[in-house]
Amino acid sequence: MEVIIRFGLRTITRFDFKLRFAAVLLQILLILLWFEAATGKLRERNDLQWESRGRGSSENIVSHSCIHDQIVEERRRPGRKLGEPTLSSPTGTPSCNPHGDPPIYGDCWYNCTLDDISGEDKRRRLRKALGQTADWFKRALAVEPVRGNLRLSGYSACGQDGGVQLPREYVEDGVAGADLVLLVTTRPTTGNTLAWAVACERDQWGRAIAGHVNVAPRHLTAEAETLLSATLIHEVMHVLGFDPHAFAHFRDERKRRRSQVTVQTMDEKLGRMVTRVVLPHVVMHSRHHYGAFSENFTGLELEDGGGRGTSGSHWEKRLLMNEIMTGSVDTRSVVSKMTLALLEDSGWYQANYSMADRLDWGRNQGTDFVTSPCNLWKGAYHCNATNLSGCTYNREAEGYCPIINYSGDLPQWARYFPQANKGGQSSLADYCTYFVAYSDGSCTDTNSARAPDRMLGEVRGSNSRCMASSLVRTGFVRGSVTQGNGCYQHRCVNNSLEVAVDGIWKVCPKSGGPVQFPGFNGELICPAYHELCSTGTVSMSGQCPNSCNFNGDCVNGKCHCFLGFHGHDCSKSEFYDPYWFYYLVMYKIKHGSCPSNCNERGKCLPNGVCECENSRTGIDCSTAVCDEQCSLHGGVCDNGVCEFRCSDYAGYTCQNSSTLLSSLSVCKDVLERELSGQHCAPSEASILQQLEEVVVMPNYHRLFPSGARKLFNNVFGSSYCDAAAKRLACWVK
Structure with a gap:
């Protein structure tokens, strides 16, 4: 099955949705087309029904391992292999089919099973998940609209493993009402990789305008529906810009290439080389998430584990754990403000931060949490003995401490125990040891958890949380474990945290501590108020006034305002002041209040925004645009100069002209007259x-x-x- 999705602009009856961020408008048009392998003909389907579905749980598939970098770097070997079976499917569609013809990947034949064939139920499931994915992105991101039809060069077969050839009409006439074309295939994958995606065509500013997404048919099961939705969001993020190949094209406010997206450095504390994203909005939102306002925090780490399929193109799992852009995705994955900030810092999108989920991992833990090794972490973020149980970091479950004895020694920087082969269960999380929820240990989910122990005063439900406790009913004993954990009800009222045992509510100390209950021996240890009740940033050293109004970076209590803002809390705009608007309009028009007065290459609007002439762009109209032919031939514009990079196209290399004749x-x-010339071409x-x-x-x-x-x-x-x-x-x- 081949599916084409167009993320677009044009208004249509059923899928119309508008998002306005200042002058930016984004609409999304979904059209699915089935690729008939026998004829290569595209046929439009009009009977698609999109449904909304909340997040749930998956029983059989617990996670998706991303292999994005591996897909980008792989190259098909040229020529026909000796003894290779004849393929009935056309070039570029190595999918399993009912005829039993095996697709070929690299040097290997893939052994197809019934699970690898896309039946109608799997197609329906995929259509539903694609609809949910498109709906999420149309609310989360805005993009500068394409003028006229989206023109695709067709310069490459889009994607990997032969890719998918772009429809002729997309190349000749362009795509009406679209900003991005996604070609979706259902080809088999190996391991627990549910899907992969890659960008395969960019506009002159480097923004992806075409991409290839592949979903493995054997994972299109009813049990994996929730995981599928999260995985598709993850993979489309790679297409949109969460990709080291795209980092080179990121733009600043003037639409010039950013001088720095990442910085690689030898971190003495961590004992190894790390790569950090140093983009302004990523750093700002990271500071507010972790409460890391010290100058020692300089950027957010990228993953360095997982091999070439994961390293460098995901957030470091040690620091973001269940964030959707870490190297593995599960049904608990959430989209953080940091991921949306990275896409906004690309210069291609504006983010709607209200679409971000709450990420609990590392929240308000301070600069040391981000900059220090995990064996120095405190509380539920660190454990060192397998025989002890505890509460998970968010107190939503009782957990255990998984420590593994590996067959070989761990890297020097990951040796948190005297034994060199001893460490945590996740290499992506740097072998850190932390409490992991028991399969039946949830305090909030009454369906999957074990029954509460009434002798200990436990209650499970949506308002219950895990707390340390030695409580036991009078006349009974706890057995061999005198101090343990349990699930107890809590509520936040009158700026206080209260907990209940046997229906009796008591107020906890503000900073946490023991409370006792009638009819029980022992005590319950209350968490600090901010752990369960505070919704904002906890008061921490180095915070800035009004959080710099999120118009600047906060370092050691001082706001460093972004371009266009000033004031001690970055609350004042250099180009627009609504309180003095009426009196300043004529002055601004006469004297120029836009950045650099638009460099005399555009019109300064009353709101302080430059309306650039057609040949210029950027916040101050200082950047020259390139001719349309630049992007139509695979080029990327850098201030009027068209650059050509074969590395931006998966599966393509720059070849000497003489080898192509x-x-x-x-x-x-x-x-023949230009033998010194080069082409970006497939093998x-x-x-x-x-x-x-x-x-x-x-x-x-x-x-x-x-x-x-x-x-x-x-x-x-x-x-x-x-x-x-x-x-x-x-x-x-």
Whole structure:
């Protein structure tokens, strides 16, 4: 099954949705097209029903392991393998089918089973999940609208394993009402990888405008529906920009390439090299999440474990745990403000931060939590003995401390015990040891948890939390364990935390501590008030006034305002002051209140925003745009200069012109005269030939129409324009 999704702008009856952030408008249009393998024909389906579904739990599939970097870096080997079976599916669709023809991946044949074939129930399940994914993104992000149709070059077969050829009409006419085209396939994967995704075409500013998403049919089960929705959000995030290959194209307010997205440094505390994202909004939201207002916090770490499928393209799991952009996704995954901030810092999107979920892991733990090794963490974030139980970090469950004796020694920086092979269960989380919930230990979920122990005064339910306790009814004993944990009701009233045992409520000490109850021996240890009741940032050293109004970075109590804002709390705009608007309008128009007065390349609007002329862009109109032909030939614009990078296209390499001649017809004449030129091309000759037909010829006819060819060649007797048009169409570098 091949599906095409268009994230778009145009208003239609059933899927119309508008999000306005200042002057930015985003609408999303969903259209699914089925690719009929036998004919290669695209047929539109109009009977799709989208449904909303809340998050739940998955029994059989507990997580998805992302292999994004591995997909981006893989290359198909050229040529036909000795003894290779004939494939009935067309080039670029290595899916399992009922005829039993095995698809080929790299050097291997894949052994298909019934689970690897997409039946109607799996298609329906995928359509539902895609609808949920599109609905989430249309509310979470806004993008600068494409002017007219979205033009795709078709320069590459989009994606991996042969990719998916872009429909001819998308290349020739463009896509109406769209900002992003996603081509979705259902091809088998190995291991517990549910899906993967890669961007395969970018506009002149480096923003992805086409991507390939693959979902494994064997994971399209009823039990995995919730996990599927989370996984699709994760993978589409990679397409949109959470990808080291995309970092090189990130833009600042002027639409210039950002000078720094990440910084790699040797961290003496952690004892190893780390890579941190140092983008302004990522750093700002990270500070407020962790309460890390010290100058020692400089950026948010990227994952360095998991191999090339995970390292560098996800958040460090040690620091963000169940955040959706860590290297593994499960049904508890949440989208944090830091992930939305990274996409906003790309310069391509505006984020709606109200769509972020609450991330509990590391919240208000301070700078040391982010900058110190995890064996120095405190409370439920650290444990060191397998025979002790405790409460999980968010107090929603009773847990245990999983410590594993590995067959080999752990890295030097991960040796938290005297034994070099001893450590926590997750390599992605740097082998840290922390309390993990028992399968039946939930305090909040009465369906999956064991029955509460009435002798200990326990109650399970939505308002129950895990607390340390030695309580036992008078006349009974707890057995061998005198101090343990239990699930007890709590509530937050009148700026106080209260807990209940046997229906009797008592007020806890503000900073936490023991309370006793009639009819019970022992005591219950209350958590601190802020652990269960505070919704805002806990008062911590180094905080800034009004949190700098989220218009600047807070370091050691001082606001460092972003471009366009000033004041001790970054509350004042340099370009717009609503209180003095009426009196300042004429002054602004006369003297110029926009950044650099728009560099005389645009019109300064009364609200302090530059309306740039067509050839300029950026917050101050200082950046030159490139001709449309730049992006149509796979180029990316850098202040008016079109750059060409083959590394931006998965499965493509820059090849010398002389090596391509035997596979070409139209461009052969051009390349024979330009043997020093280079092409960004796939290794398969068949795809290269398709590119000539689908891309080169339409571009050639557009550059040099037949009437003009006849006039210039017959009347003037010159083929100069013809050669020049072919050279542009073939995009010789």
